[in-house]
Amino acid sequence: MRRRRLLCESFSQLRARRALLRMGELGRAGFTLIELLIVAVVLAILAAAIVPNLVGRTEIARRARAQSDIATLEMLLATFYLDMGRYPTEGEGIRVLYYSPETDTEKWKGPYVAKPMFKDPWNNPYVYRSPSTHGNLPYEIISYGKDGEEGGEGDDADVTSWVEIEGEG
Numbered sequence: 532m533r534r535r536r537l538l539c540e541s542f543s544q545l546r547a548r549r550a551l552l553r554m555g556e557l558g559r560a561g562f563t564l565i566e567l568l569i570v571a572v573v574l575a576i577l578a579a580a581i582v583p584n585l586v587g588r589t590e591i592a593r594r595a596r597a598q599s600d601i602a603t604l605e606m607l608l609a610t611f612y613l614d615m616g617r618y619p620t621e622g623e624g625i626r627v628l629y630y631s632p633e634t635d636t637e638k639w640k641g642p643y644v645a646k647p648m649f650k651d652p653w654n655n656p657y658v659y660r661s662p663s664t665h666g667n668l669p670y671e672i673i674s675y676g677k678d679g680e681e682g683g684e685g686d687d688a689d690v691t692s693w694v695e696i697e698g699e700g
């Protein structure tokens with residue numbers, strides 16, 4: 532009998548101890564309001580320091596990507612030229628780097644790109660002209676920039692495969 536009473540007391544003590552431990556763990560698991568406010572202030576300070584540096588970089592990045600795409604297309608056009616002995620016609624355009632041309636299909640060793648690169652970073656199609664209207668070049672590739680129209684300044688300026696030399700006109 533005494534043994535049974537000891538077991539019952541020890542069992543109830545064990546349950547009480549577990550309950551106290553659980554309550555203590557739950558009490559320590561959360562953050563205080565002051566800790567949350569400190570974290571919020573630190574995040575606000577970091578955001579205030581970083582965000583102004585990132586604003587306006589989107590257009591710079593898009594222009595850089597357009598320049599990179601055009602340089603890549605020029606390299607692919609050179610490979611196309613080595614295989615075919617000619618540059619794509621204006622009618623074929625740069626699509627011929629991914630899709631087989633209607634003529635000379637036995638010479639075509641494409642696709643020359645893993646995925647089509649027909650649109651610029653502003654989601655406008657790249658313009659391909661052959662022959663070029665600038666100098667004695669066999670072709671030209673143009674992105675009309677943010678506005679999607681020929682010409683423009685700043686973010687709206689065209690990105691081209693040729694380099695404008697001051698004084699040329």
